[in-house]
Amino acid sequence: MIAAGVVERVAAAVVAASPTLLDIDLQHRLRAEFDGLRVVVCxxxxxxxxxxxxxxxxxxxxxxxxxxxxxxKLTGDAEAASGLVVALLGEALGADGD
Structure with a gap:
């Protein structure tokens, strides 16, 4: 289960991170900041x-x-969720993004 407020805090952490940060580095940073949360960046x-x-x-x-x-799998159910996929938009991608 993803607790209330976690999604907003992760999104704020992505905004606060340098836009030049590589996807994998952002993933590591988010995993360190949100200990125990599965995070995938794409x-x-x-x-x-x-x-x-x-x-x-x-x-x-x-x-x-x-x-x-x-x-x-991806789900729309916060109760069933055990992690988050952080899907970067367009120019927000780091140097290793497509």
């Missing part, structure tokens, strides 16, 4: 367009990640 283009983000801002969209079964 391009928003890598997320199926049919999914609505749990939260979004000018730099990223956040999606819930459910790793409760055999396969990891």
């Amino acid at each position: 391009s928003d283009d890598d997320v199926p367009p049919r999914l609505s983000p749990a939260f979004g801002n000018a730099r990223c969209n956040l999606y819930y990640l459910d790793a409760g079964e055999h396969c990891v």
Whole structure:
């Protein structure tokens, strides 16, 4: 379960991070800041367009990640979520983004 307020705090941390930070470095920073939270950073283009983000801002969209079964999947259910996908928007991508 993703506790109330976590999504907003992660989104704020992404905004506060340098836009030149590489995706993998942002991922490490978020994992360190939000200990115990599974975090994956990718391009928003890598997320199926049919999914609505749990939260979004000018730099990223956040999606819930459910790793409760055999396969990891995106979900719209905060209760089932065990992590977040931070999907960076357009020019917010670091040097290793597509």
